[in-house]
Amino acid sequence: MSLPPGQILRSDFPRFGLTPYARRFPSGLDSRSILVTVPHNEAISIDIAKLLSPRVRVHADFHCVTTWSYAGIEWGGIRFVDFYREVIQSKLPKGVSIAGVVLCAQDGYRTTLLLEDVLDDSVLIADEIDGQALSIEHGAPLRLVAPRHYGYKNLKHLKRIEFHLETPVIKRGFKAFLDHPRARVVEEERGRWVAGKILRYLYRPLIKRTVREFEVSMNEYNKDD
Numbered sequence: 001m002s003l004p005p006g007q008i009l010r011s012d013f014p015r016f017g018l019t020p021y022a023r024r025f026p027s028g029l030d031s032r033s034i035l036v037t038v039p040h041n042e043a044i045s046i047d048i049a050k051l052l053s054p055r056v057r058v059h060a061d062f063h064c065v066t067t068w069s070y071a072g073i074e075w076g077g078i079r080f081v082d083f084y085r086e087v088i089q090s091k092l093p094k095g096v097s098i099a100g101v102v103l104c105a106q107d108g109y110r111t112t113l114l115l116e117d118v119l120d121d122s123v124l125i126a127d128e129i130d131g132q133a134l135s136i137e138h139g140a141p142l143r144l145v146a147p148r149h150y151g152y153k154n155l156k157h158l159k160r161i162e163f164h165l166e167t168p169v170i171k172r173g174f175k176a177f178l179d180h181p182r183a184r185v186v187e188e189e190r191g192r193w194v195a196g197k198i199l200r201y202l203y204r205p206l207i208k209r210t211v212r213e214f215e216v217s218m219n220e221y222n223k224d225d
């Protein structure tokens with residue numbers, strides 16, 4: 001199997017992220033509702049389970065910016081592009097065109113994607129992994145799946161999607177350096193300003209500690225239950 005540049009295959013699919021989020025867990029695991037905002041409109045709540053958009057299954061590999069990859073996941077859900085056509089397009093005032101989205105998660109994590117990237121056929125709002133309901137580890141109850149983009153664009157515990165007229169900017173200063181507006185895996189867009197080839201070596205040493213921290217937090221959460 002051939003991997004994208006700089007990636008190393010793992011045999012497991014770890015719970016992962018930025019460590020401040022390791023101890024934050026989702027609630028409302030049975031709900032498939034998200035809040036949606038479009039310009040010049042009130043936020044609306046959409047129940048994904050009630051949409052006409054067909055359910056699909058997509059096979060994909062997962063690539064974290066820190067250089068680990070996990071192969072052969074089957075995600076289940078609806079295509080973002082179908083959701084966009086069914087729910088969003090009719091709510092846009094005439095002449096208005098969307099540039100990008102801000103995705104917001106229950107744990108406070110946020111990320112952005114360009115509209116053209118999020119409307120790609122491979123992008124899902126997913127509620128299943130390998131034929132099972134999404135686990136807490138991998139983003140319950142809903143997660144964005146964008147397999148052509150690094151893991152950090154694949155937001156877990158999705159609670160709100162904002163549609164913006166301008167390319168959204170949510171990270172400034174040092175944090176902006178970690179966040180590429182597109183983060184395409186084939187282009188090795190790991191971050192801004194510094195080449196992906198260099199970032200490989202800065203990120204790789206963080207993997208072990210991060211996996212451990214997320215694992216410990218998950219075990220503590222399960223113990224309290």
Ligand SMILES: Nc1nc2c(c(=O)[nH]1)N[C@H]1C(S)=C(S)[C@@H](COP(=O)(O)O)O[C@H]1N2
Nearest residue numbers: 014015016017021064105109138151155156
């Ligand atoms: N809500 C939320 N989504 C998130 C993160 C997070 O910390 N919180 N981390 C991101 C990063 S950096 C990665 S690599 C993937 C990890 O997904 P996994 O835990 O299913 O392996 O989730 C992404 N989405």
Ligand SMILES: [Mo]
Nearest residue numbers: 064065151152
């Ligand atoms: Mo990541």
